[in-house]
Amino acid sequence: SQTIHQWPATLVQPVGSPLSLECTVEGTSNPNLYWYRQAAGRGLQLLFYSVGIGQISSEVPQNLSASRPQDRQFILSSKKLLLSDSGFYLCAWDRAITEAFFGQGTRLTVV
């Protein structure tokens, strides 16, 4: 069966520090991968999506970047965090306009 791992679960980082959140998928190949951000427990905003290794599309201009070094690995990064980067980050995968499977999320607090 397919599983998705996302870590860490919580993270407190000072302003100006770097960020690296990792997401891996098991049990499937060539998944579409997504990074979402959720503010205040409400709607999800799509940040990045990837349809293959090294293929990254950004949905909104921001202080973050994403990379896909391997087929089932998706990384969200920042060189210098801002206070406004705080939020709940969710990784997800799907195959061809079907249901999406989400990780458990990372609560990022920038202080």
Next chain:
Amino acid sequence: SQQGEEDPQALSIQEGENATMNCSYKTSINNLQWYRQNSGRGLVHLILIRSNEREKHSGRLRVTLDTSKKSSSLLITASRAADTASYFCATALANAGGTSYGKLTFGQGTILTVHP
């Protein structure tokens, strides 16, 4: 901008009652999906309805889709305290530029509280 918008924003009911949540969207879709999120956790897929379907059932869940009105509803029958969560609709657009990714667009969600 958000494609899907749910209402109500919050719903509080007693155990055993039915809960109905609505979702409206703006553009043509391939399918519409409903997800559930427990506080501080990831989203869990509940049900998917395709644009050529009008109604779908799964256990105590009933979803309807009216493409002429660009709206959907999620009905949870005989609610339980364990149904307390946030519920989101998400749409996959009809034309994804020929690629195969879903690129779901989520609404703001409905917070459901079921009192024992």
